[in-house]
Amino acid sequence: MRNRLLPKIVVSAWSLAMITMGGLGQFLAPDVTQAAEIAADCASCHEQSVASFKSSYHGKAWKGANGCQACHGQTNQHLDTEQSKKTIFSFAKDGGRSAKERAAQCLSCHSSSKHVAFWETSKHKSAGLSCDSCHTGHSNLSKNLKMPQTELCFSCHRDIRSESNRQSHHPIKEGKVSCSDCHDPHGGFGTKMIKADSINELCYNCHAEKRGPFMYEHPPVEENCMTCHSAHGSNHNKLMAQKVPNICQSCHDWSRHPGTPYTQANSFVSSAPAGRGGVARSCQNCHTTIHGSNGPNTLGLRYVK
Template sequence: MEKKISVFLFTLSILIFFMGAPDTGKGNADYVGSETCKGCHEDTYKGFLKSVHGKKAISGSPVNREGCESCHGPGGQHAEKDEKKGTILAFARMLPAKERSSRCLTCHEESKGSAFWDISRHKSSDISCDQCHSIHKGTGKSLKGREPELCFTCHKDIRAQANKQSHHPVREGRIKCLNCHDPHGGLGPKMVRADSVNELCYKCHAEKRGPYAFEHPPVSENCLLCHEVHGSNHNSLLTWRVPLLCQSCHSVEGTHPTRPYTNLHSFSGSATAGKNRFFGRSCLNCHGNIHGSNHPTEEGRTFVR
């Protein structure tokens, strides 16, 4: 009986020993250090040393300041793989955008501007941090390209608008996309850096803010009722040419002949015949203070002065 117990205990001890032994084969997930990474990824390693990430202490992994492995995870299994690409680590293209960004948020969750990332349009559209930011290269914000070309990579419709004859001077470099939009999200619509479109516009166009004694309702409601944001083929970024833009609201017959001009209606006829039509900038020739007026007269109420 004692012999059987001895054999059982010996066998059990052998099993426990092998179960507890560290895996030194291809399943090893130990940290191997950046020098090991350098052996295969020398160009990437050299660029990393010059980057913001390379110059700062990286505390994103359980082992502080592990260099490459702070973001990519332990590289033991990756380094021991026989295949050329080895085991895929973080930031592999097949990984979901949320998982790739989660690596960045390990350190950058409290960074300035990231408070609204979870409710941003970029996140909900499966845009990951590494689609705009370079992990291994660059300084400062480490963007993969210059504005506005980086933004135009996805927003091709905005590129077309910015090339129209009337446009905000983005392509001239006088303003940037980031002057108006926060790519990491915000409380305003369209990721703008304000609570509303009007508040954003007023940052540059303060003279249009008011308050006025006589307010023009569409102006105080939303600038975009009359203006395009990025570009237009009409003067002053207008959504439609004058007088048709004005007549889209002021269509009731009154003091002026307000029938909209189309190709079916000509300008022929005398002024007394009732066939004259507004054309060109004629509305604005008289109603010059179209955003609002403080003049305490009827001319002020009608935005003439």
């Protein structure tokens, strides 16, 4: 029996919560008196930056309580004597601050956030990146990103961009799947910064039908989806890391069809074709339950039914 009531319950609960929280919000409104208007002194030289800050998430969240100094430090020397970037805390390339210092500036507020609590474990941190490599405090894009997420990630991970362009791919460039659906760029405990303790656990989040547990399991499938699949994209159908039937045959060498080479001689266009493994979906013309089966006896064992 399916839980068709769930969507209604969810929407109703959400609406109720909105009403409650909307009212509660009146009491929880920040006690800010707009005292700290963004320094006019900064705007006189950095008009565009100050304007973008005002419309940014930081600007909206702080509601004037914090100005430029919150991130850029004391401006007295910068204003009074020399206008070098090194007299304030600058995030610019030529600002003279190391990645560690720049990250520390952001983490002075954000280190207790669950999103960056494990930054110290991050591969990005090891690679010498800092928060401002991807974010800017002046952004009004989602997550304060410098540019849309996929574009941002691909600007460094060019090999992944190439894979996601291939004919079989997850809908990354179509905007239906984002990098952060699977990866946590701020660090964690999973390999390749994935948001799970294992590859399969991650994949099953969207492909729950592959979870089983099945009576007849295919061991490499159960250990790692990436044994056969390439997550970002592939030249081969179904995101296969190698082409079927050869990838299957590299493990299953036996008499008759498992050990038979499926070449041009076995194709549709051959004058004397033979073997079902040589056309269409190849091995899967018969072995369809390769992710696991509860089929009867050897038909289940061999993933035929």
